[in-house]
Amino acid sequence: MMSEHLKRQAAAMALATLKPGLRLGLGTGSTARHFVDLLGKQVADGFDCICVPTSEATAEQARSLNIPLSDLDTLDRLDVTIDGADEIDPQLNLIKGAGGALLREKIVAAASDVMIVIADSSKLVETLGRFPLPIEVNRFGLGATRHAIAAVMVRHGAESGLRLRETAPGLPYVTDGGHLIIDAFFGRISQPEALSRDLLDIAGVVQHGLFLKMCKMAYVATPDGVRTLAAD
Numbered sequence: 001m002m003s004e005h006l007k008r009q010a011a012a013m014a015l016a017t018l019k020p021g022l023r024l025g026l027g028t029g030s031t032a033r034h035f036v037d038l039l040g041k042q043v044a045d046g047f048d049c050i051c052v053p054t055s056e057a058t059a060e061q062a063r064s065l066n067i068p069l070s071d072l073d074t075l076d077r078l079d080v081t082i083d084g085a086d087e088i089d090p091q092l093n094l095i096k097g098a099g100g101a102l103l104r105e106k107i108v109a110a111a112s113d114v115m116i117v118i119a120d121s122s123k124l125v126e127t128l129g130r131f132p133l134p135i136e137v138n139r140f141g142l143g144a145t146r147h148a149i150a151a152v153m154v155r156h157g158a159e160s161g162l163r164l165r166e167t168a169p170g171l172p173y174v175t176d177g178g179h180l181i182i183d184a185f186f187g188r189i190s191q192p193e194a195l196s197r198d199l200l201d202i203a204g205v206v207q208h209g210l211f212l213k214m215c216k217m218a219y220v221a222t223p224d225g226v227r228t229l230a231a232d
């Protein structure tokens, strides 16, 4: 409950910084959900914006609140994306994807002039990797892709293994793009750029949840108030 309160505070802070008329990317997850909820109230009061959601879940929530939606075929650039994160390091590099939306989240963030993260302070880490890294993979060739990811993990000193994400035993989780997710347990990611390249070199890997040098600002809620963190 406390954590939900903090997430909402971070979301409110981000919303307070936005001017009317912006093209906004809407993130996914429990923190982004607070943002969309607050944005919906503001839209009901006449706030003007046009938004691109990063998942079917966020799109559904936004539609229910009458938030005007578009897509990246109609809008080729966005002004700001507001999204949550699973881990945030001191340079504002992120791990994302616990909610399975990492591919659309990365496409939307990359199409945005600014990415702002909202989170509670439990997401702050010194080094990325304690949270399992979500890796979105094609269904075809899953065994070979899994083997190749395991080899990359060994090269990067992973402490334990990987797991195909499931919604129930034997039932793989399927992303909005129709792909699967492998959660990779690194413990500590000391060379995120090299790891990113190595993972993207694997043919069956669609995308991974390392968001490097993408986030410009984070609003992180603590019990003592919301901290504003900026990337160098």
Ligand SMILES: O=C[C@H](O)[C@H](O)[C@H](O)COP(=O)(O)O
Residues within 6 Å of the ligand: 027, 028, 029, 030, 031, 032, 083, 084, 085, 086, 095, 096, 097, 098, 099, 100, 101, 102, 105
């Ligand atoms: O795929 C999900 C997203 O990357 C979320 O933004 C991330 O998992 C953070 O979610 P939450 O705000 O629920 O902790």
